[in-house]
Amino acid sequence: MKIDKNSFVTIDYLIRMGEKDYYPPNGQPEEISFCMGWGVMPPGLEEALLGLEESAQKMVRLSAAEAYGETDQELIMEVPRSDFSPEVELRPGLVFETEDDEGHQVYFVVKEVQPETITIDFNHPLAGKELEVSFTVRQVREATPEDLQQQPSCCECHGGEHQH
Numbered sequence: 001m002k003i004d005k006n007s008f009v010t011i012d013y014l015i016r017m018g019e020k021d022y023y024p025p026n027g028q029p030e031e032i033s034f035c036m037g038w039g040v041m042p043p044g045l046e047e048a049l050l051g052l053e054e055s056a057q058k059m060v061r062l063s064a065a066e067a068y069g070e071t072d073q074e075l076i077m078e079v080p081r082s083d084f085s086p087e088v089e090l091r092p093g094l095v096f097e098t099e100d101d102e103g104h105q106v107y108f109v110v111k112e113v114q115p116e117t118i119t120i121d122f123n124h125p126l127a128g129k130e131l132e133v134s135f136t137v138r139q140v141r142e143a144t145p146e147d148l149q150q151q152p153s154c155c156e157c158h159g160g161e162h163q164h
Helices: 043-049 145-149
Strands: 007-017 021-023 030-035 057-062 076-080 094-099 105-113 117-121 131-142 161-163
Touching: 043 057, 043 131
Parallel strands: 094 161
Antiparallel strands: 007 021, 007 030, 007 131, 057 131, 076 117, 094 105, 105 117
């Protein structure tokens, strides 16, 4: 079966950013399953997957726009240190989960820690970066209604450590 817009796909992938930075950080491919067309994967990657079959291997270079978009400066902000629990040891790279005004889960990364303020970034951690994505298609099938109900709202490759 070839991948189309109604497919449920499982791939092994490895993302390279620059010469030495990888996701996953250990440089070993990671498996992910998703429904095509739901915004789980970057648009450029989904486009590269269309028409492929199981066992296909490919490497694509994605501009920031084709991947996770350009960095939006409006999504980077300073907040008071008091917005965080005093027990939390804040440091750059920590990823936090919160809810937006509509109750959707959103993530932000701590960028900078000052005594009174914390700079946080709601951009995807890979926003603004050119990516080289190598992948192998492991499974292709038609998406079921159950698959569609379980879809996350965005790619789960947030990098860093998570705090909930």
